[in-house]
Amino acid sequence: ETGVTQSPTHLIKTRGQQVTLRCSSQSGHNTVSWYQQALGQGPQFIFQYYREEENGRGNFPPRFSGLQFPNYSSELNVNALELDDSALYLCASSPGQGRVGANVLTFGAGSRLTVL
């Protein structure tokens, strides 16, 4: 089975620009969540998508938005980029509640965003 794949792996943007990051969930997984990991820190929950709807959100401003598609893949969009948005953005998928292994998140390798 394929794991979670993310693209792009690295990108550089300037302050004020917009960015879209993409994620393909693991086969059989229908729930996707996004995390932001600053250097030397643990991942912080941004939001979760289930059945194409946002189903939980962390302490991030509205300029962080997302989508989930019918094939369970997902996008993270960040508008009006700020310097502090520089981080590793991790996507994670799970089988969803009520299914075998629902408790375990499978993470992708991340997209490293640098904002100049």
Add this chain to the structure above:
Amino acid sequence: GQNIDQPTEMTATEGAIVQINCTYQTSGFNGLFWYQQHAGEAPTFLSYNVLDGLEEKGRFSSFLSRSKGYSYLLLKELQMKDSASYLCAVRESYNTDKLIFGTGTRLQVFP
């Protein structure tokens, strides 16, 4: 509030045993996870505890005490490839994939 504490760095020798501690204060509790993360790579799942006690999986064991808000990850027969960051995370609610992570413990294994 939410707070998860773990040591920032630890060092150990190949073949030795190391214990990484994690204490947590969260508004809810529905399980504690340990993930391993090598530099530049995805976090990978190591263990999950939801009831008190010890879970053993090969060279790795994890312990939970819910009354003390405490967990540890025990790594035996350390190998060089175990050099990585170890992330402790708590799920507060059963109906979400939101995990609250600590800052991670960077473990360096020396020959």
